[in-house]
Amino acid sequence: MPTFSHCIVATDGAARAGVLHTAHGDVDTPAFMPVGTAGTVKAMTADAVRATGSGIVLGNTYHLMLRPGAERIARLGGLHRFMDWPGPILTDSGGFQVMSLAKLRKLNADGVTFQSHLDGSTHRLTPARSVEIQHLLDATITMALDECTPFPATPEQAQTSMQLSMRWAQRSREAFIPRPGYALFGIAQGSIYPNLREQSARALTSIGFDGYAIGGLAIGEGQATTLAVLDATMPHLPADAPRYLMGVGTPDDIIGAVQRGIDMFDCVIPTRAGRTARAYTARGIFNLRNARFADDQLPLDPDCACPACTRHSRAYLHHLFKAEEMLGPILLTWHNLSYYQALMRGLRSAITERRLDTFASVVRAGWAQEEPT
Amino acid sequence: MPTFSHCIVATDGAARAGVLHTAHGDVDTPAFMPVGTAGTVKAMTADAVRATGSGIVLGNTYHLMLRPGAERIARLGGLHRFMDWPGPILTDSGGFQVMSLAKLRKLNADGVTFQSHLDGSTHRLTPARSVEIQHLLDATITMALDECTPFPATPEQAQTSMQLSMRWAQRSREAFIPRPGYALFGIAQGSIYPNLREQSARALTSIGFDGYAIGGLAIGEGQATTLAVLDATMPHLPADAPRYLMGVGTPDDIIGAVQRGIDMFDCVIPTRAGRTARAYTARGIFNLRNARFADDQLPLDPDCACPACTRHSRAYLHHLFKAEEMLGPILLTWHNLSYYQALMRGLRSAITERRLDTFASVVRAGWAQEEPT
Numbered sequence: 001m002p003t004f005s006h007c008i009v010a011t012d013g014a015a016r017a018g019v020l021h022t023a024h025g026d027v028d029t030p031a032f033m034p035v036g037t038a039g040t041v042k043a044m045t046a047d048a049v050r051a052t053g054s055g056i057v058l059g060n061t062y063h064l065m066l067r068p069g070a071e072r073i074a075r076l077g078g079l080h081r082f083m084d085w086p087g088p089i090l091t092d093s094g095g096f097q098v099m100s101l102a103k104l105r106k107l108n109a110d111g112v113t114f115q116s117h118l119d120g121s122t123h124r125l126t127p128a129r130s131v132e133i134q135h136l137l138d139a140t141i142t143m144a145l146d147e148c149t150p151f152p153a154t155p156e157q158a159q160t161s162m163q164l165s166m167r168w169a170q171r172s173r174e175a176f177i178p179r180p181g182y183a184l185f186g187i188a189q190g191s192i193y194p195n196l197r198e199q200s201a202r203a204l205t206s207i208g209f210d211g212y213a214i215g216g217l218a219i220g221e222g223q224a225t226t227l228a229v230l231d232a233t234m235p236h237l238p239a240d241a242p243r244y245l246m247g248v249g250t251p252d253d254i255i256g257a258v259q260r261g262i263d264m265f266d267c268v269i270p271t272r273a274g275r276t277a278r279a280y281t282a283r284g285i286f287n288l289r290n291a292r293f294a295d296d297q298l299p300l301d302p303d304c305a306c307p308a309c310t311r312h313s314r315a316y317l318h319h320l321f322k323a324e325e326m327l328g329p330i331l332l333t334w335h336n337l338s339y340y341q342a343l344m345r346g347l348r349s350a351i352t353e354r355r356l357d358t359f360a361s362v363v364r365a366g367w368a369q370e371e372p373t
Numbered sequence: 374m375p376t377f378s379h380c381i382v383a384t385d386g387a388a389r390a391g392v393l394h395t396a397h398g399d400v401d402t403p404a405f406m407p408v409g410t411a412g413t414v415k416a417m418t419a420d421a422v423r424a425t426g427s428g429i430v431l432g433n434t435y436h437l438m439l440r441p442g443a444e445r446i447a448r449l450g451g452l453h454r455f456m457d458w459p460g461p462i463l464t465d466s467g468g469f470q471v472m473s474l475a476k477l478r479k480l481n482a483d484g485v486t487f488q489s490h491l492d493g494s495t496h497r498l499t500p501a502r503s504v505e506i507q508h509l510l511d512a513t514i515t516m517a518l519d520e521c522t523p524f525p526a527t528p529e530q531a532q533t534s535m536q537l538s539m540r541w542a543q544r545s546r547e548a549f550i551p552r553p554g555y556a557l558f559g560i561a562q563g564s565i566y567p568n569l570r571e572q573s574a575r576a577l578t579s580i581g582f583d584g585y586a587i588g589g590l591a592i593g594e595g596q597a598t599t600l601a602v603l604d605a606t607m608p609h610l611p612a613d614a615p616r617y618l619m620g621v622g623t624p625d626d627i628i629g630a631v632q633r634g635i636d637m638f639d640c641v642i643p644t645r646a647g648r649t650a651r652a653y654t655a656r657g658i659f660n661l662r663n664a665r666f667a668d669d670q671l672p673l674d675p676d677c678a679c680p681a682c683t684r685h686s687r688a689y690l691h692h693l694f695k696a697e698e699m700l701g702p703i704l705l706t707w708h709n710l711s712y713y714q715a716l717m718r719g720l721r722s723a724i725t726e727r728r729l730d731t732f733a734s735v736v737r738a739g740w741a742q743e744e745p746t
Contacts, residue, residue: 038696045704076688313455
């Protein structure tokens, strides 16, 4: 069984291309992780997710602990087997969704008690329990429990919240049972304040993790601020360890973050957009519900190798969404994930060939040719 | 381009195994046609439908003429290209769904005027227009326009309705533009009355079609009556031409009809059941919503080669339906179509090896082992 490690094979400015070695196989970085909330990337078979070029997926601890339950998944052989994904899986800590979805939350220094949004049943999540659940799920990468500081927050609120997350990071580290090829990532917080971000990065580094996530971003602060926070945080993280920007983002966000040295991303944008007729393409975003596509014989994106683009016309995709056929979300989710993964491949090649800034300019110029939607 | 033909390669009693040669490829018979209502077999990519072993699919003229429109599909290169199904496609005439779905229907001797259930727009369907629409769709097999006699009907009602359908069959024949490898099927009516069924079969035979359908069944008369009508009809149809029992049915219905010499079937049962958590298996019907599956590590049907059965547990399928994840309908539709096509393969082999009755008994005994649901 391999040791969990991140080998950086090329750099271009602050950007890095590498390989994540894990117990469940290798992943090329920078990597985009499709979100498989409840043990399925919505509208996709596992084979279809693999066909998009995805090498690692994310599972949501909050959803899985409530249904079907972490102990049940463990009895059934773990999340990999449950969802037919033998490759690497990263699970979040559950903390973010407790705050966004659960009812009657009570937070104290030790953890959070909440009621399920499904049936009102009471549950408690502590750093140790979150890590235990992720162990039961057999997550390749476990995330430390943190509090995602809401935006906006005053410096005082942000500091108090970040310090709580750092204590929980320590407890998560203590609770984590190491196994070869498995990893625990800490999560930096600190809202938009550079000094807090630096403190948080240093605190995590001193605890010591296998990878470092940057949390509490892409929650309303705007792209310029997101990227400024990265600039303030990255210098204080270990150089070689993988860096994961949580919940980000649009293709444009991802390019900006890769240019700043981020290695891993997850976001619901490509899957959610796919279910609502929005397609990410080399020429910008298309809304397939638009009547102008009714007679459009062209492929959605002629450069894309997915079945939506190689087998069908825009007119067919338009028809599927008008007729509310399930195949619309299926094909467009497939396309959007294919587009995201093609972007990640392009970024990796560009870094390896030291032409990242040119690549970014060319890609952005393509989006600017967007046809009106 | 091959001539449309049906080569019977083996018989066992009244049952026949054969090959349908068409402009869009060959189809082994007896054949089950998945229903692709609006240009898509619901919840399935075309590749997935092919993977189930399906060789021919059905399209619904009523739905397609209203949305996206027959002329539009013709401009886009026909239904095969539109839905990524280069293989044979049979389209119905639209008549059945005009009567079941449309509003403000007015039927006269020449056709039917109706309002779309989608937007209230007025449309007219005559034998000539139905055949023209199916030509525009590029249907491999065109169905003559008929009136599906409602059940129950008095002998007088059934006779009047059947005679109308026979006049429309003649007009459909006159409107059909022959092309090599394409076919026009007539549809026998006559409700449950053997003498009317015989008259209808003789009338169609005297007009002359490439295949003969038996319509107006599986609409409430019960399986015993359905099969009795087949017994009354089949002797009066040409021996070699393909025979298609419309809208049938359950696996048990199909076995009974194959034993009586039917070659083709279509039905929404496997796809609709798949979307509502009902699985057809060698051990009967399973309702995957049932709580007894929550911890069931077994494959749904160990004999089935579909991804639902080879990649996942019953517990996972149960979870997907509880969580209302789209992958539940996707996987269970895939499974049910795979089960139906495996049944058809089994029937074809059994006919070829002259052991159809034994095969039927063994299959039915398997269903009787059904676990409680």
